[in-house]
Amino acid sequence: MATTVHLADLIAALGGDLLGEAQTPIARIAPLDEADGQSISFLANPKYQAQLAQTQAACVIVAPAFAESATARGADTGVAISAAIVTPDPYLYFARLTQWWAARTRPQAPARVHPSAVIDPSARLGAGVDIGPLAVIEAEVEIGEGARIGPHCVIGQGARIGAGTRLSASVTVGFGCQIGARGIVHSGVVIGADGFGFAPNFKAGDASGWVKIEQLGNVRIGDDVEIGANTCIDRGALADTVLEDGVKLDNQIQIAHNVHIGRHTAIAGCTAIAGSTKIGAFCTIAGAANIVGHLSLADHVHVSAATLISRSISKPGLYSGAYPFEENASWEKNAATLRQLHALRTRLRELEKKNT
Template sequence: MAIPLRQLVEQVGGQLQGDPDTLVSGIAPLDAAGASHVSFLSNPKLRTQAAASAAAALILTEADSERIGSQYAGARILTERPYAYFARAAQLFAALAAPPVQPGIHPSAAIDPSAKVAASACIGPHVTVEAGAVIGEGCTIDSGCVIGRDTVVGADTHFHPRVCFLAGCIIGERGIVHAGAVIGADGFGFANEGGAWIKIPQTGRVVIGNDVEIGANTTVDRGALADTVIEDGVKLDNQIQIGHNCHIGAHTAMAGCVGVAGSATIGKYCTFGGAAMILGHLTIADNVHISSGSLVSRSIAEAGQYTGFYPLATNAEWERSAAIVRNLSGMRSRMRELEKTVAMLTSQNKNEQ
């Protein structure tokens, strides 16, 4: 569905330079955009490509627009943050293109009589909604999902196929949970007695705020006694593990395959690169950024970028480095002895002079 640029700017913002009646139907990369597309420039290194783009309109900063000058003949939408503008514009076009959601309950769904499902919600095939569950206005629950007993799903939240949202868990409004995610499985809690493991019942919940997105096959464990908490605006990629009793601060984002062990507390506005690992019972301050593949083995009290992995090397080089690391303790002891000897000899030399 094509819309005039005027409508795009009215809904998303920005300053339009060019014909407001130009029709556009979507977003495309600079080098692939055509006469019905909007494109964006967020990387100054691509100015030459932007100048040559066939897009109907460009989203860019005022400074980049001035540098491109008359080389680009299309319309321009000026904004301080082109990449964020692109994201909002893409949401608009995606909403226009999406098939309308039809409220109602599929005949194959199993809804407990005590559950409360809003009339505007859409419940897909083979969904199970257990006793006491509450599903809010405008929710979409896709095929094969399990909504456990006494759960609460906030308004306009979308569960993709085969999500398991287990007993007592809560998610706020406008959430997105992708296929195969499991929210509220038991945390990994066991007591050891004589070499045998005794299960500790996991009786807490998972409590999730508004505007949270959880990726495919990601798992968030319920608390052992208290709750696992994920605050507003958190974004979790695919195949992430959040252990029991963790607390993830608002607007923190984690890339794929991150693992957070139980009872870790993570601040607001943090980012974690793919495959980062966070040990249990640690506290991480707000605005901490962890590089991909890093192991966080201690609490972090100050904001900043942290990296904790050894640079990649050939196997032979790695083995040599590992051998050195294993011997560092002995080398340190010998170094201290050498320092004492040098200090003693230096003192004797001064006395002799």
């Protein structure tokens, strides 16, 4: 499918104030430093302002403060066309542009049920549901209108998939689990495996060792949730594991049993959250963070990469540190001191020598 559009098409679809020629052709979206004369780019972070002055992009999405710079850049770089789309939030505009662009260039194939799919007669499929090759849909499953189930997916007995939700290849949804509407679940995700629960039994003469605790809860996932590849979300031990509306999970995250994640919280890759921890709404957790079990994090808590959270957090803010974690401003001061420990030790030894 031809991808070239005109700036007038973008403005009609997404809005914004256009400075420049409406019929400027755009063939691709590109970073500032890789854009050419048929590219549209964006400036969201002022640290890349120098690239704005040098970019060859035909059009740049900018905030009002950079509108003049965006349209004047042709005088220095020889750019034949130097249009700009001015918007209060260039990054948000860019996000919506990518959605609009993908919808044009990657149209979905017509919905169908592949003949190799195995579907229990009691399963209920809404209108326009697409089922890929070798998918397995077990008894009493409900799949909402327009949902798409990729190849080799397994949907366990009694599970529910909301309208418009998309499961990529090889996703497993365990029995009784629920995913809301408009979700996106990437390949290799496992929803509803058993949580890690065992009772120790190492009495003398008893060889049973660890006794499994059957996990009797489910997983409940709200609307507009996206789950990255190979992430695992365990079912609850008694109550359910819950992800509220709008949660975004990166790849390779472990969500243990009975965790509750509040709405619109975003969690980056390789994070692990132990059982029964409650995370508030609008939180962000950076990559490789670890959160121990049975804690509570307030709304609007932000956790830096590789931070270990070992106690509950009751106040919003940014928290950092491998061990122990603390408020970010205090941690940065202590980290600066840690870098000087060798020099401080040398000075301390010199002082001790003087005093002996």
